[in-house]
Amino acid sequence: MAIAGFTVISAAQSLPVHAAEAIATKAPKAFLYEPASGTILYAKAPDEPFAPGSLVKVMTAATVFKALKDGDLKPDQLCRVSEHAWRTGGAPSRRSTMFAAIKSEIAVEDLLRGLLVHNANDAAIVLAECLDGSEDAFAERMTKLARSIGMANSRFANSTGYEDKPSRTTVRDQARLAEYILETHPDRYPLFALPEFTWNKIFQRNKNPLLGEIRNLDGLGGGSDPTDGFSGLGSVERDGRRVIAAVAGLTSDKHRLQTLQEVIEGAWEYFTVQTLFSAGDVVADGRIFGGTKSTVPLVSRKDIDVLLARGGTLDYRIRVVYEGPLLAPLAKDVPAGELHVIGKDGIVYRAPLVTGEAVAEGTLFSRAVDGLQELLFGWIG
Numbered sequence: 001m002a003i004a005g006f007t008v009i010s011a012a013q014s015l016p017v018h019a020a021e022a023i024a025t026k027a028p029k030a031f032l033y034e035p036a037s038g039t040i041l042y043a044k045a046p047d048e049p050f051a052p053g054s055l056v057k058v059m060t061a062a063t064v065f066k067a068l069k070d071g072d073l074k075p076d077q078l079c080r081v082s083e084h085a086w087r088t089g090g091a092p093s094r095r096s097t098m099f100a101a102i103k104s105e106i107a108v109e110d111l112l113r114g115l116l117v118h119n120a121n122d123a124a125i126v127l128a129e130c131l132d133g134s135e136d137a138f139a140e141r142m143t144k145l146a147r148s149i150g151m152a153n154s155r156f157a158n159s160t161g162y163e164d165k166p167s168r169t170t171v172r173d174q175a176r177l178a179e180y181i182l183e184t185h186p187d188r189y190p191l192f193a194l195p196e197f198t199w200n201k202i203f204q205r206n207k208n209p210l211l212g213e214i215r216n217l218d219g220l221g222g223g224s225d226p227t228d229g230f231s232g233l234g235s236v237e238r239d240g241r242r243v244i245a246a247v248a249g250l251t252s253d254k255h256r257l258q259t260l261q262e263v264i265e266g267a268w269e270y271f272t273v274q275t276l277f278s279a280g281d282v283v284a285d286g287r288i289f290g291g292t293k294s295t296v297p298l299v300s301r302k303d304i305d306v307l308l309a310r311g312g313t314l315d316y317r318i319r320v321v322y323e324g325p326l327l328a329p330l331a332k333d334v335p336a337g338e339l340h341v342i343g344k345d346g347i348v349y350r351a352p353l354v355t356g357e358a359v360a361e362g363t364l365f366s367r368a369v370d371g372l373q374e375l376l377f378g379w380i381g
Helices: 053-070 083-089 108-117 121-132 135-148 171-184 189-193 253-269 364-377
Strands: 007-019 029-034 039-044 078-080 105-107 196-199 202-205 217-225 229-238 241-250 271-277 282-289 295-299 304-309 314-323 335-343 346-355
Touching: 029 171, 029 253, 039 253, 039 304, 053 108, 053 121, 053 135, 053 171, 053 217, 053 229, 078 121, 083 121, 105 108, 108 121, 108 189, 108 196, 121 135, 171 217, 171 229, 171 241, 189 217, 217 253, 229 253, 241 253, 253 271, 271 335, 282 314, 282 335, 282 346, 295 335, 304 335, 314 346
Parallel strands: none
Antiparallel strands: 007 314, 029 039, 029 241, 039 346, 078 105, 196 202, 217 229, 229 241, 271 304, 282 295, 295 346, 314 335, 335 346
């Protein structure tokens, strides 16, 4: 009889590779992630919260992207510029704006360009009011979306990032947000790299402080907070490989750029793709209860390719975990566990494993023997 929720560690070994200690950054918080393989390349205080300031607008954009995909908004839908949006985020605010005229109506697609090219606060407020009637309601939608995509330590207070109601996030969550946009809204992602946008005969270049400063960077944004300092979220595709990096707690825009560049360049300088297992290779054996066999091979459906460090002094470890014992009869290709690659800061990579063959139900006698073993000794993977 299976013990529900009991995790069995069935394999552990050291790899002939080492974790990188070569990436050096003075950023108090930093996170480097390779989304294709799901590998965490670098993490420094990844779950320590900070106020993101204008970096919130990346979450605002993601929330609007989802509303468009779900049909809650349409690209050509006109949104009215309220007095609140005009005074708080428009010309009277003396902040970044697309200079939307009070009581004018602007299409959602133009507001998105204003938001991401002009870093426009009026666009952020108009989009929030157009979708949910108020910034507070829109902020609830933002936080709900964040939770649903795995941003466990983030909450959002408004669509602009204004510090009178500070939002909270982490560099890990920001990287997850970038991954969500790249995966779920690839058609919208190019908006982050638009070089310029003219609205109401006013020409403005892209105000993302990172664009053009780091080679091949094509998104996403930066922000600052009087207390928590400067933060940045960037994504780079180079030589067929994309990485996402987030930094926070920096003292200036120059410091932010320098540290983000250090972290991103480390992906190419210190890491290389290594195939740990090919598709169909036996990764480990899982214990079986009540079957014609006592074990079943656990395999991966695809190659397990991981970005691992070229050199260093700290070994990675492989561990396979599954809930066991597995119950017979058991079909082939059934999800049955995970492979974990573990570095000095915890799990850096996960890959799902499935059963490599079918196992039929055993005889009454064999099932009785298995039951007696469980009763007397428990199950050891």
